[in-house]
Amino acid sequence: GRLTTSEEGDTLDTQALDTAIRRTESSIRRRAEEYLKTENKKVQILPVVEDPEKKTVPIPTWKPPLANVPYMGVQRRKIPEPSPGEKHKSALTKRLLCNPMHPRNRAILQEKFGLPLPELHKTSTNPVKLAENAYPPAPPLHLHLLPLWLPRTQNLAVLAPIAISKFPFTIIMGQIDPMAADFFRFKQHYCLSWGNVVDALQALEKLLREFAVPLAEVCGEELANFAQSWEVGWRSAPPVMGLLSVLENREQVLDLVLRPGQRYKGEGGTEAAATRIQSCWRRYLAQTTHCRRKWAARTIAISWLMHTQRRHVRKALQARRFRQLENYRYRAQHLAANWKHIQASKRTIIHIPSLGSFFQSQCMRLKWFDVLQNIQLSRLCEIRDENVEVIYVSPRHLGEDLLHYYTSILKHHGAAEADETEPTQSRIKRFTILTPDAVEYFSSRNMCLSTLLKYSPRTLKRIRNLIQGKEAYIVGGVAHEDDLEVADELGVPILGPELALAQLYSTKSGGKKIFAGAEVDVPPGQGDIYSLNQLHETMAELMAQNMDVQRWVFKIDSEHGGRGTAYCDVCHLSCYRWALEEYRHHGPDLCNSQWERIRFRYLDEVPGWLAHHAQPAKSSCYPNWACFLKTFLRQGGVVEAYPPSDSVTCLTVDLLLEPGGEVTMLSCGDQLHGSCQLETVGSSVPQTSVCPGTLHSICMRVGQVCLQRHIIGHVSLDLATFLNPTTLEQEVWAIDLDLRYSDQLAMTQMLLMMTGGTLDCRMCRLEVPVPIKDKCSRPVTNRYAVIGSRLFHTILSMVLHTVFLKMCRAQGIGFDLEVKHCQGTVFALHDSSGRGGLGMITISEDLQGALVTFARNLSVIHQEISSPKMQGETNFKDLMKEIERVSQMTGQNKIRAVEDNTAIP
Structure with a gap:
């Protein structure tokens, strides 16, 4: 028959069209059968790897003659919009299709909407046999990693809507119904390229099963195009985005695939979850173990490097210390060989009043540690010897008030002398006060003075310039290892023992060894105790x-x-x-x-x-x-x-163990104690408690034993004397030995500087010259002095030194340099900023007068600087009680001596 195809009246002969179609189908079928027979007879071999440079010969493809087939264009027409009811029906259908496995949803889809649903196999793990000659399935896809590398925004941009497919079909729960009409049409249309299509289709099914996708609408044309473009075939897994791009409802499927944990709801989800957990745990263990091993290796390497570096530094320091010790011994030999000449000629004494190694454990918790090191500032008074120049290293910067005070004192050298043989300006030039550079950098740390000087190159250079071409030696404090380095930097000897000897014999136990060697009386006791038992x-x-x-x-x-x-x-x-x-x-x-x-x-x-x-x-x-x-x-x-007596007197004797082998007594005094009878805060000079001959004998024996053990320099010896209650005889015990320059010796230097006198320790006399107009038969007269080196009062820190001195002068406390009777009071100031501590010396014609003057001065100063509501912390009161006790004892001894003299016929 004929068919009208347009409004213009064109007609189409349908019979001719059917005849052409049948002819074409038969021709295609015949040619396909011949091609299959030819291919089946061929021997299947792997393709030969040819040279890529050779040109490949294209295989001719057969094309059916389409000249007799009339062209029919795609008829496009406007599709009317769905009604509200249809929209509701469509939405309900989509919700039901999300879970078509449920019996209720299947019944609604079949009865209400008339949708034919294929019968599902009982097992969903086995792939559906789509064709007898299908290719083997593609390799498994690691699709559980998809949510980690597939951004949602990029996927939505890539997966754009496509045109309506001519060969659509559905995949429900990752399975295809091979008997479905839509799938059969798709398969029949792409039968010639079915080998590639089936691989892509199996990969898509596996993807949908693994992510438990309930419904997927596949565009047949896109799937075929994807299969043709997938050239590598079974050698590698297909790209996931390519598989999802063939779906018409790709947005819904992609949202489901990207949902966290969706991979573990589908096929092999339990195994995938277990694999993922195990891989994460193994990765964590491997990473942890690797990090630990890496950390351990790094720690071991750094520790070994630090150990090696410390060992090298230790060896270098040991070699340096040994070299410094050898230099010290060489210079000590030179000092011993030339000591007499050095003492008789001009020399420079470098005073470093350091509190070294024996205070290492306590110095960090001591307040005003630098002030404690500066208590011996009166060492400057050693310039009373015209051949001596003094370089004093101060642990802190001195204010202008202290510099002016000590300059005025040192100007009046030998106030009691009638004629001054040395000009004042020349005398002032013979002392220099230096402060180490490192004081500014280590102000918050309690470091001994030797260590500060060691880290002060400019100060060391200044000292080298001052002693260049002169005989010089160092007088330190408590021995420290940095003393050797300072001496090595300056190239001068040290008037003191080696560090090892000082550490051994300056302890309480070491002193008892010296006393045992000297065969002097010591209190019953035992040393070197280190355990409780x-x-x-x-x-x-x-x-x-x-x-x-x-x-x-x-x-x-x-x-x-x-x-x-x-x-x-x-x-x-x-x-x-x-x-x-x-x-x-x-x-x-x-x-x-x-x-x-x-x-x-x-x-x-x-x-x-x-x-x-x-x-x-x-x-x-x-x-x-x-x-x-x-x-x-x-x-x-x-x-x-402790001495078994109610009346015990302790005394301190300062000795100089000369490198030449002689022992010289420099000072001797009876101790004054504060609140505790075992703490010394001052002394009365000279001592009056022990017979001078007995004292000299004990000191010589102790000094000779020290020299035998190579101990030289300044030594302080503490003794205790009392009456034995059984025999009523005086006993003298040696109780302590300090290998250092003592506070009493420093204050004695100031005493001799102010009076211009000499201290005869052999006879225990302080002799001062008498003015010319008062000279009769004797050119000298005796004096007594009371020394307080560690006086403190907290309220003194609120009073400036100039105000304090004016206040004392107004109360009649002072030393009149013009009267020249060598009596009065002299202060030793230590600090410009703290001002809480000071030293004081009172000089009188007799001991009782010096004691009374000292106690009166303490009382007046306390009353002037304090009030009833603000007394402050001080040791003035305890010291006044001690002076009162000693004064009474001195008065009784004087009365007893007078009675003994009158009783002699």
Whole structure:
């Protein structure tokens, strides 16, 4: 028949069209069968790898003759918009298609909407056999990684809408119904290229099953195009974006695929989740192990490098210290060989009042450590010898007030002398005060003066320029290893022992070794105690052997100035009375069994006795016995008896152990104590408590033993004297030895500077010259002085030095240089900023007068600077009580001496 195709009246012969179609189909079928037979007979071999440079010969393809087929264009027409009811129906259909596996949804889709749904296989894991000659499935895709690398915004931009497909078909739950009409049409249309299509289709099915996509609408043309463009075939997995681009509902599917955790709801989700968890955990373990091993290797490498570097530095320092020690010994030999010549000629003394190694453990917690090092500022007065120039290294910058004060004192050298042989300006030029550069950089750290000077190159250069071409040597303080380096930098000797000897013999235990070698009397005791059991056993043995001792003293080896001292009284022991009765009943010759019984009784009670009744001498340093005992056992210490007498006098003697082998006594004085009887704050010069001959003998013996052990320089010897209650004879005990320049010696230098006199320690006399008009038979007269080197009052810090001196002058406290009677008061100032401490010297014709003047000065100063509501912290009151006690004792001794003289016929 004929068919009208347009409004113009054109007609088309349909019979001719059907005939042409049948002819074309038969021709295609015939040619396809021939092609398949030919291909099946061929031997399938792998393609040969040819040279890429050779030209490939294209394979001719067969094309059916389409000349007889009329052209029919695509008829486009406007599709009307759906009604509201249809929109509701479409939305409901989409919701139902999201889960078509549910029986209720399948029933609604079939009954209400008439949608034919294919029967689903029971198993969803096996792929559907689409064709007998289908290619093997594509390799598995790692699609669980898709949400990690596929950004949502880029996917939406790439997957743009496409035209309506001519061969659409659906995939439900990742499976295709091979009997569906739409799929059959698609398969029949692309039968010639079905091998590539089936690979892409299997990959798409696998993707949909793995992500549990309920419904996917596939565009057949896009799938075929994708399969043709996928040239590598089964050798690699298809791109995921390419698979999703063939879907018409790609946006819904992509939203579902990108949903977190969706991969683990589909096929093999449990295994994928387990694999992912295991891989993450293994990665974490591997990363952790790797990081730990990397950290350990880095730590070991750095530690080894630091160890190697420290070893090299240690070796270099050891070599440097050894070289410095060798230089010290060489210069010490030169100093010993030329000592007489050096003492008789012009020389320069470099004073470094350093508190070194023995204060290392305590200096960090000491307040005003630099002021403590500057207490010996009166060493400047050594310029009273016309051949001496002094370079004083100060641990802190001195103010103009201190410089003016000491300059005015040093101008009046030898105030009692009738004729001044040296001009004042020349005398002032013979002393120099220097402050190390490092003071500004280490102001917050308590460092000893030698260390500060070591890190001060400009100050060292200044000293080298000052001593160039002159005989010079260093007089230090407490020995420190940096003293050797400073001496090596300056190229001068040190008037002092080696560091190892100083550390050995300047301790309490080391001093007892010196005293044992000198065969001088020492208190009963024991040194080198380092354990608690040793302490208890030693105490029990000492107390059992010395029943008359009422108090035992404990001293830390490395402490000085009464800081590390504690005591405990025997009267607190419950067994003491029983032991004393046993001792009195049997006499001093106790048998071994009785003595052992007393010792064991003591040993049982000593731990509790010490824990409850022992107390430190200075609670500001050690608040209780437990703190003291911890330091005592760590650093070692000494236990010794306190003199068994109510009247005990301690004295200090300063010795100079000359490198030439002679021992010289430089100063001697009876100690004055403050709140604690074991802390020295001053002395009376010269001493009057021991016979001068006895004192000289003890000092010479101790000095010779020190020289035998290669100890040279300044040494301070502490003695205690008392009347033995049994024999009523005077006993003298050697109790302490300090290998350093003492505070008493520094104040003695100022005393001799102001008076112009000499201190004869052999006869214990302070002799000063008499003015010319007062000379009769004797050119000199005796004087007595009281020295206080460690006076402190907190309110003094509020008063300027100029105001303080004017106040004292108004109260009649001062030293009149014009009267020239060598009597009065002289102050030693230490600090310009703190001003809390000072030293004071009172000089009088007799000892009692000097003591009274000293006590009066303390009382006047306290009343002037304090008020009833603001007393401040001070040691003035305790020292006044001590002076009153000594003054009474001195008065009684004077009366007894007068009575003895009158009793002589």
